[in-house]
Each structure stands twice: as C-alpha cells, then as structure tokens.
Amino acid sequence: MSNLLSLKNVSKEYSGNKVLKDINIELNKGEILALIGENGAGKSTLMNILFGMPVIHSTGGFDGKIELEGQEVSIKSPHAAMELGIGMVHQEFMLIPGFTITENIKLNREITKPNIVSRVLGKRLESLDVKSMNEDARKALDILDMNIDEFLPVAGLPVGHMQFIEIAREIDKTGIKILVFDEPTAVLAETEAKNLLDAIRKLSKQGIGIIFISHRLDEIIDVADKVTILRDGEHVVTKDIKDTSAVEIAQLMVGRKITIERSGNCDKDACDETILSINNLHVAMPGERVKGIDLDVKKGEIIGIGGLAGQGKLGIANGLMGIYPSRGEVVFNGKSLALNDPRGAIQSGLAFVSEDRKGVGLLLDESIEGNIAFSAMQIRNDFLIELGPIRLKDSAKIRSHGKKMISDLDIRCTSSLQKAGSLSGGNQQKVCVARALTLNPTLLLVSEPTRGIDIGAKKLVLDLLKKLNEEYGMTIVMTSSELAELRSICDRIVIICEGKVEGVLAPDAEDAQFGLMMSGSQHLIEGSES
Template identity: 60%
Template sequence: MKTVLEMRNISKFYYGNQVLKNVSISVGEGEILGLVGENGAGKSTLMNILFGMPVIHSTGGFEGEIIFEGQKVDIDSPSKAMELGIGMVHQEFMLLPGFTVTENIKLNREITRPNLLSKMLGTKGKRLETLDIPAMRRDARQALDTIKMHSIDEMEYVASLPVAHKQFVEIAREIDKRTLKLLVLDEPTAVLTESEAENLLNIIRLLSEKGISIIFISHRLHEILEVAHRIVILRDGQVVAEGRKEEFTVYQIAEKMVGRKIENVQLPPRKKEISENNVIMSIKHLKVHMPGEEVKDFSIDIREGEILGIGGLAGQGKLGIANGIFGLYPAEGDVTYMGKSYQLNSPMYALKSGIVYVSEDRRGVGLLLDESVEMNIVATAITAFGMFTKKFLGFTVYDRKAIRQHAENLIKELDIRCKGPTQPVRRLSGGNQQKVCLARAFTLNPKLLFVSEPTRGIDVGAKKLVLDYLVKLNREHGITIVLTSSELAELKSICDRIAIVAEGKLAAVLPPTAPDVEFGLAMAGELKEVKVNG
C-alpha cells in the first residue's frame, strides 16, 4: 500500500506545557486510520498541525516533520494543506449560515462567467465577472450525490438545515475539491443520531474505496472498530498503542485510552460525614438544550457535602448539566433543592438560592475582561445581593474600602499573580483568570457550587492550586461541589463519586477507585452492566 502521509516525531508545547511528545503516525492510500484518545490526549492538536492551523504557528510552531506523498512538506496554513489535497471537517462547523448549501460548498472556489463590463476591462475585469450559479449548483449537487445525500437541497440556506445535514454539507465541500487525497474527520458523529452515524460510516467506506485516505477521530469506539483499518491510541500526548483493528477489542481500547497513574492525594478529613440519605439536590429527567452539549435525560441525587464529579467525552452533554441547572440554557425536568421544588431557567433564582456556577467559558461568560481584578471578584455579589455597598447622602455607592480589603484577602489566599487588585483581568494568565472566577464564586457564599473545566488551559502548578482550593471550600466551609471535567485523573484525585455522561444520559456512577477500563467503557457508552452508586 502506498503511504500518503507520515507525521514523524511530532512534539508541541503550549506556553511551556508539552501537549504532544514525539508522536508518529502514517496513513496509506485509501486507508481509514482510527485515531482515539481521551479529551486532551492531543488528537485535535495533531490534526491542527497537519492542517496548518494559525493557532499552531502563533504559539511557536512544532517539532518534527510531515511527509506527504513521499515529499517533506511545510504546511504553514490551511490553504497550503488544501493545495496538497488535505481536507478537514472540524468538530465545530465551519459553515456560513446565511449562505446556501451551494455557496458554502463552493466558497473560495466559485465559478464565474464574463459579463459585458468584465469583457470591456479585459484581464482587469476578472473580479467583476458574474457568479455562474447553474455551474456551481451542478458541482454542489454532484458532491452531495457522491455521498448519497440526495435529500439535501443544494439551494437551501444552511441556517435552516438540521445538524446532521450541516455535517454532510461539510463533507460535500471537501469532496468537491477534486484534488482531495486525505480527509480528516474530527468527531463527525458527535452530533448525529445512530442512523445518521451509520450513514456517515457508509460514506467513509465509500470514500476509502475511491482511494481517499481518511483519518477518523471518534469517541464512539464501536464505530472505530467497525470502519477503521488501523487504530492509533493517544494518551497524554503520546502514542500508547497502534495496530490493525483486529488486534483490539472495545475493552482494550478503553483501557489504553484512559489508563494512567493517579497521584494518591491525601485529602483532609471532613467535619461531617456524607450520607446518601442527606440529598441537597435531586435531579430527575433533566433535559438541557445546549448546542453541542445536549442533555437528553439525566438523573442523579447530589449528596450534601460531597464533591461529585461529572465526566464524559466531548459533546456528550456533561457541560450541559451545570449550564441547565443554573439557567444559562433552556432546561426542563423535575429538580428539587433542599427539599423544595427548584425553578429552572432563572440564573437569579439560582443565585438567590445559594447556587453558584463557575463556567467553562471563563473569557466569554465568567469574566468582565476589561474590569479590574477586584471588580470581577465582587461584581456578582454587588448586582445580586447589594454586598460591598453603602448609603451616602441617600444614594447607594460602592464601599471601595471593603471591596479592596476583600479582594486583597482573596488574592493572597488564592495566590492570584497580578500587579494588584486594580489590574485589568484581561492581562492575567489563564490560570490566574480562573482563580479570579473561583474568588468571585466564594464571595457569593454558595451552598452548592457547580464548577466546569476549572483547570482547562492552565499549567500544572496552577491546576494543583485550583483543585486544592476546591477541596478547601468543601472540607473547611462545607460547600457541596459538582465538578465537571474532561480530565479523568483530575476527577479521580478529589471526587467522592464520578458520574459519567454518554449520549446525554447518565452512563454510570463510579467510585474514584474503579478500574480505568470501567470509566473508558462508560464514556464510550459501552458499559452495559452498570453498578450505579447512587
């Protein structure tokens, strides 16, 4: 088999953190390579390097070399990748919703025809030529028919398409590039139903038969085994196993994917033991309409005083739970809190009830980037509860002295590295921004704290400090914590129980001491006999 792609000894650092360590992979002509690994294993970074994404080159580039069709190549931009015949369908849709399917498929490769004005200007009039819509439409139709998407109207606007059809339009766009030799599919089935996913697997086989090489990234391990010729497993930025698919079972892949040494952290004792009968919040049949993290039917009892972990692979709904409970996305279900019926879809109600949420999107939702550290720490407390204010001549004004004192105390306690309480949050590192989010949460005196991806994008030292602080809030202040994280090791290090979410539903509740393979199988939706602890 002719080798189309080799990536040799690829290493990548982000701000001092090594996320890829001497990774080597190869793909033959018409071969389907299944690439699997936990969130954060390095799959998307490796593919971003292959596709020349700007985020790679704006952060210092990478080490190693790429050989394409026998030649060493320097892929410094997506356009260079496309020139070579490499296509990529990303996890997030790269479509323009206000354009038609045809316009999206032919974007940057439009077909034009001369008009009277362009003819008069000769070669200078090329830019004034008219779009040849019939020709573009024929090409789009052909690309859609190639992947057997006869039901998609090529003149329909992308905004009105269901999610699955958008995914297929992305693939059709790549197929329309007649020079396509290698196609990367990054979690293409994450947003699809089982029947839609099966359809996509058939399309992948069809493209393989046409001689197009495929790198197929999926969290659904049975899909990988069904369609791939070879499998590469990444863990913590390294290749931990590779071979023909016949050499693996779902069980073995899951074990390799998540198996790692967990540091034995000695957690301080609690003042009060947790009782499974003492439930602070009971969630029944929760549905949350959060795009990309849809929760379909999630139920669990959260015990007062515990740290409950929520894990699962990307797009499975784990992030939707906290967003739904706090009212940031439309939610429905039967939720009781401290023995009373809980009102969904109202962030202010949640805050007034003692429920606080630290979002995974710290820059988009969690922080006021142009405001100072101290104002970020107290802003929600001022807005929701009128804290840190005082009366002056009949007017309510900020109590600047109280704000400064409170901010300085938390800056010291959380070791927030800043020039002082007046420094704009935008100028802090990611780890210090996350600490500001936690400082604001603690300022609100929560009874129940939801924290999503608290250590995403921050260095190892900052990670430890953030996790230690969560343990301190739990142990010393008795705050019940629900910690959502993509890092299983993180959950296992401080949580009492870990709920795994798959396909928008609870797949299992496991103790942190459960074997890695059980977590891997639960994440992949393959754990059939679940011993649910609570």
Template identity: 55%
Template sequence: MSMEIPLLKMENIGKEYFGNRVLQGVTFSLRPGEIMGLVGENGAGKSTLMNILFGMPVIQETGGYEGKIIIDGQEVHFKDPLDALEAGIGMVHQEFSLIPGFTATENILLNRESVKYNALVEVFGERLMTLNRPDMRSRAEKAIKTLGVDLSPETLISEMPVGHKQFTEIAREIDRRKTRLLVLDEPTAVLAESEATVLISALKTLSKQGIAIIFISHRLQEIIDLCDKLIVLRDGRVIQEAYTKDTNVRQIASWMVDRKGDKAEEEKAEKTEKKIGDVILRTEHLWVDMPGETVRDVSIEVRQGEILGFGGLAGQGKVGISNGIMGLYAAGGKVFLRGKEIKLNDPDASLKEGMAFVSEDRRGVGLLLEEGIDWNITFTAMQVQEKFIKKLLGGLVKWRDDKAVDECTREYIKSLEIRCTGPNQRAIELSGGNQQKVCLAKAFAVNPEILFVSEPTRGIDVGAKKLVLDTLRKVNEEDGTTIIMTSSELEELRSICDRIAIINEGKVSGILPASAPAEEFGLLMLGHVEEPAAVN
C-alpha cells in the first residue's frame, strides 16, 4: 500500500447536541478522485458529520465537535462554510439554495462573477465593474458540459424541473476552480431514474479529474454503481467500512438496519393478544400534495384498536399521508371513517369526526408557542368538543372552566413527566422533548377515536422516547384508541405497531406484521415491492 497522504481524513469525530450524543469516534479517509458512499438510516448522524466537515454555524453554536479534520496531512479548523470552500470543499444540500429569478449561469457563478473594466471604475471604484456576460456564459457552459447534461445556461431557475435545479447546484460547485472534494447529500432523491443515471456518469467524470466525492444516498444500488467504497453509520458510529466491489444491496441494508429485531420479537411475544376490530378507516387512491413528501396513490385499511405504522425513507411520502387525511395539505382520492366518506382539505371536518393529529412540525402546527402549557393542552378539545367549558341557560352563556383546565394540565404534566415550572409556563420556554409531550397531551385531551402521530420521538432523548412510546401503547390498550404512527425509525415502529406499511415513491410498497425480519422491511424501503398476494 502506498503511503500517499489522503486528501481528507476525519479522525475520531464526535458530537453532542444538548446532552444527546449523535456522533462517536467516526474515522475515515479519502484519496483524490476517490468516491465514498455514506449510508445509514435517517438520524444515523450523516448530515451532522457533513455539517462538521463544512464548518456549519449550527456546530459552532452548539459547542463545537470532538476529533480532527485533516486535509493534505494538515489539521484544519473551519470557522464557517467559506473556510471550507477556500479549502476546496463543495457541498450540495438536499434543500436547494438557488435564487429562483436568476438564470442557471447567474446561479452557477453567484459571488464569483466574471467582471470587466469600464471607465466608471476610475471614479467609483471596483463596485462598478461590469459583468462580463460572454465569459460568464462560457464558464457556465463548461461546468454544465463537465456534467454532461442538457441544460441551457439561460433558463431561469423558477422554470426548471427539479432535476435541472440539482444539476445547476452541482455545476456551481464544479465552477469553483478550487473544488477538490464534493459532498452530495441525497442528490438523486429528487431525480427521475434517467436523470440519476446522467448524474452518476457525470460524477464518475469528475472523479477521473481527481475530484474526491462523498455521496450520501439511500438508493443502495447507486452506491454500488458509483462508489469505490462505503461507510455505514448507525446511531452515530461507523458500523462497517467496505469496498463496494465486495458487497451487495442486501448486505448493506442489513448493516444499516440494526439487528435488535430479535429483542423486539421477544417483547412482542409477551404482549397480550389484544382485540382488533373491523376496518375503521380506509383510503382509496389517496394523493397528497405535500412538498417533499408527495403521496401518489395510497389505498389502505386500518382496523379498530390496532397500531398501524407508516415507515419508509425520508421524502418518499410517508409523512404526507396523515397530513393529507387531516386536511393540512391539498389531497384527493377518498377517505372513509366507519364507512362514511370524510371531507378532505378541511381540518375541522377531521377533528369533528374524532380524529386527532400530532404533527411532525411541532413549532409550526403543533403549539401556540407564546401561550401556557395549560392553554396548549386544552385548546383543541375546548374548540372542537366544548370540553372545559361551563354553560348556563342551556348554553347561552359559556365560560372557561379554569379549574378543570388546571386539573387536566396537572394530570398530563405528571403522567408524561413534562419538565416545567407549572401549568402556566409558556410553551416556547420548554425543551423540544417537553414540547413534544405537550403536543401529545393536546391530542389525548380530545380523547380521539383515531390518533395520528407523526415522528413522535424526533429530536428527543432516549428516556423521553421510551415514555412517549409507552404512553401511546397505554392509550391504545386502555382506551382502545386506534393509532396511526409515522416514523423514520423502523425499530421504533417495530417495538409498538401491530402492522407496518412501508411507503416508497408515494405508494405502499408492502405491509408486514411488525414481527417480520428487519431486512424484509429494509428491502421494501429500497423499493423492492412485495408480491400482492402477501399483503394483509
């Protein structure tokens, strides 16, 4: 083995967010022109690792990181992303950072425009250099040509299909003369298959020019087709490092998904057989236009008293289903509750029918941040069901029953262990985990027949996670509440659900009992559709 100095080495990288450990002892190195795949489930720590490499402010603001970043044998300390760009590291994020009203050329060369001299410069200084349009265009064309895509430099971003935006973003990194390492965070998630193929051959071309690439993707076949090697992150640690020529999709899937499965099965066996009734909710060809989580065609039946899970990778549509049924995004198709068709696109209708929703977006949809915990927990029940309200003269005079509100709030603070100064503390002052518990309490207060929970444990620590899941289990067993739960964490779904539907590309790719082996779910997540005979 030659003693060539790697272009990049990350050594013993660790990171904690507010006492929550997200990375531990991560080490890898990368040579010029080498393409490395970075894989792992959502929440395994991939994005945090790249944020550290790129000097993102969020890392500095939360106490920095442990370990070393070494470039060309020298340790570096990036204060911000500009430092990383100076060192030749380019990054293409999942969320586009393009300016919609500008053309491809203008976006590719943003802040690095070619300028030419004119007479006004003498008077007013360099601010009045004129843009050298022809030179800009030829630079943009060169970057686009390197990619090998059919993209006109003059097209406005706002008029481009998603795939072309992605290519513009990458062309921008290529134009930086310094770029030596390109990080791509799920670049193909938004591309059609034909575009993904073009992108992969473009990246191979770049690597031949000596540019090293870190490629984050859930499409494991692409990792094998494109990368020289891969590392698998799980729970913030490197579980496996391998050359792609020595492995295959199924093996990578099993490295990604933890083998805690057997424990889950033992726990399942101990659970008492619960009574699951008839179909209570069904959808026919449901579609939901939720940005980033489009639902294309979902027909599913949910039985009274069961906990049904929606799993799948990020961006495949699992999150859109409950948002569509609850009227938060434009939806079509049909939804029936106890055989009666429910009006879509009307949040009130679903609440009045006895459904409640704990959204994944607790700040935007879940909480009245400036109000107290008490008001947050009881508000919906008060509005929709007139709970916590005293009436006089047959309801002509109504007022809030503050004592009942206070009692109810104290009960939930106790049972959910909400850490707060008291029922009146404002929601905005609570930690994320405690805000999440308030969202749950708000849904429980409605005493719904069907409870939708989306990413109920996202961003909360292990202790709070267990409590949230135990509470859901208890509400299901004791009150018979039917629960439909969406989560990015397969193990979490397996520990609590009866059945799990995996959503891929906006459709159901299969429904399995929670006790099915982890890798069967893994394959469904990667789009290997189950034979229809096996469904239900």
C-alpha cells in the first residue's frame, strides 16, 4: 500500500490556547482510518486544517506539514482542497431539495455545450448537457449500488438516500483521493447505517483513502483498518483495529485528566429521600433531543449528567425549566411539576443556570445588581416598593443584596452597577449563579458551568457549587461535557446517550466504563462477558 496522506507535527493554537499538539497521521491508499475523541478533542480543528477552512487562516494558520502522495502541499482554501482530491461528506446534508439528484450531484460542475447565445455572450450561458450529466450521475450512483432514478428530485427522498447522494457528489468529482466522513451515521437508521458502512468499504477497495469520524465504537471496530485517538488536542495513539478492542479505545478516549482532583470524602451520608423524580421525559430541544428519561434525584446530593454533545444531556434541565417543549411526568418535592411552564417551575423551587450564559443567562446591558435581582423580583415580588397597585423597584434593597452577593461569591467587578456584559466569563457565571440563588431554590440545575472560562475560574465555580451543597444542603443537578469536572464534585454521574439514560456511575469508576457508556457501546463488553 502506498502512502496517500501524511500530517506531520500539526499544531494549532487559537489566541494562545493550544487546541492541537503535534498530531501525526498517516493514511494509505484504500485504507479506512477512524478518528475518535471526546468533544473538544480537536477532531474538527484537524479537519478544518485539512480543508483549508478560512477560520484556520484568519487565526494565524497552523504549524506542521501536510503531505499528499509524498509532496508537501499548502491548502489555503476549501477550493484548493477540492482540487487536490479531498472531499467531505457532511453531517448535515448540503443538498437543494427542489433539484433532481443529477443536478445536485453536478451542482456548479455542470457539463455544458455551446449554443448560439453563448457563442456571442460567453461560456456562462452555454446550455446543459443533461444526457452526459445523467450518465455521470448514474455512474456515481452505481458505484454505491444505488438503483434509484437519477432524474428524481431530492425533496421527499429518505434520509439515508440523501446521505448517499452527498457521497455520490464527492466521488463524481474527478480524481477524488481522500474522503472524510463526519459522523455520517448519526442521523441514519440501523439498516441505512449498515448500507453506508458497506459503501465505505467498497470505496476504499477502489483505492480512496477514507477518514471516518464517529463516536460509535462498534462501527469503528466493524469498518476501520486503524484508529487514531485524540484527547485534549493531543494525539494519544494510533492503533491497528485488530490489535485493540472497544474497551481499550473507550479507555484511551476518556483517559484520566488530572485537572481538578477530588477532595474530601466520596461517601457522604446518602439521603434516601427522593426530591425530584423524572419519568419518561421527552424534550424537543433542537440538537439536544431527550427521548424518554427516567431519573431520581436524592435530596442533598450533587448529581452529574454527562455524555457527548448532541446526545440530549442539556435537554433535561431545559425541559424541566420549560424552556423547550417537553412531555413526561415529573414529581418535585412531593408535588407534580407542570411542564412547559417556566414560571411554575421557578415558583416550585427550581432554579436554573443556563449553558447559554450570554443568550439565556444574562441581560448583558444591565447592571450586575439588576441581573441578580431580576428573577426574584419578577417571580417572588422581592425588591419592590408597593404603592397601592403600583410596584416600583426598590433600588436600595437591590443594591445591598447585589453587594452581598458580590462579596459572598467573590465576583470581581468595579461596582455593582457595572454592566454584566463587560465581566469576564467566570464572573458572569457567578452572576448567573447569584441570580439563581436569590430565588432561594430547593434544587439548583446548573448546565455547563465552566464552559468558556479559564482554568482558575473553573475551580472557583466548582468550589462554589460544592460549598452550596455542603454548607447549605442544596441539591444540585450539574450537566457538563467535561467528565473530569463531573468526577471532581459529583456524588454520582448519569451518562446520557442518544436521548436516554445509558447508565449511572460512581465518580471513581473506571475510565473505560465512562468511555463505553458515552459512546453507547456498553453492550460490547456485556456481550463479550456473557
């Protein structure tokens, strides 16, 4: 097998933050390389580099070399990547529904023939050679074993077919050498996914090098020749599939990250009282769909909700708070909780710190004290002066409460009148927490509390949550993409996969167990044990 693509010592940093460190990848002709890693491991950045995406070059380029068939190449734009024979099949389909399959496959690469007008006015007005376009499309579809008519419109085709049309478009490009599949099976049903994997194998037999990005371990074991594991921007290892197992891949993917060590005792007095009981909850949050979750939260615990992005972990808290449409049964504090009613949820004693700090969490143009007091004023009628039917805000009370919160939570600011938008991420997060605490909640839902804030601030926020739990006995449901952070403060961790609870683990469970659960491949070990 001859060497097709090699990435040598590729590194990339975004404004001083290293997101890729010395990545080395080799891809041979006709080989299928699986790329796996948690969210934020650097998969997308690596692919952006390979495709010369503008985001890479506008942020100062990257270090290292890319070689294609032994020649060093510089890929400055997606168009250049296309000309070099690198293609990509996107997770979301980039197809025009009203066009036929042929037109979609040939879009912007139409075969044309001259006519009278074009002889006068130039090449742009030549007519389409529909016959040879159809022939080309047919050829590409035949390679994929698609016996579907090429003149049908794309609108109304099943999802699986659309995926194949995307692939057909890529292989129809002359001289395609490398094809990247980005989570291609995420939207497909099981049989469709199987067809797709067959097609991938078939393409590789024709000598195309394939990079297959997925988190489904069983598919990787099934289809790939070798697997490269990324973690936190580092190249962990590249292994031949026959030398490894799903368990090992899972373990390597999660790894033990020594960021925040767990302090104190793990075995706090477990309380038997269930404070929140969720039964068959469905939440229609776009991109984070929850498809029937059962979960019991005990009084006084910190429960962690983890899982990969897009699996639905963020939907749970948003659904409980009524931010996205949801259905199911929820019992909170002995009473049934009405869903789709944000006001009712807050009144019953839930408070929510949103993952979307700037969008949902804060009024950026408003003062810190105004932000902190807002919800309590609206829901609990705190901080108001009542003059008959008129209720005006009580600036003095808001000021003193704002100052108290600023000192309690150690919010770094110039004054309580500073605009929330001008604070740093960590301090903004503390303002969000302060606003939730002002509601005096029985249960606090916190989503992605450390997203986008620096490492020192992360620890402060986590310590704050821990303090609230230990000193005030507040029950906390914390959702986070960062497993290490969940493991550092939670009493138990629920892993969500494909909108359902995959399992519950203790914070000190093994890495491999977390990895397998997060990728929904638990059955792989259960199967091998029995």
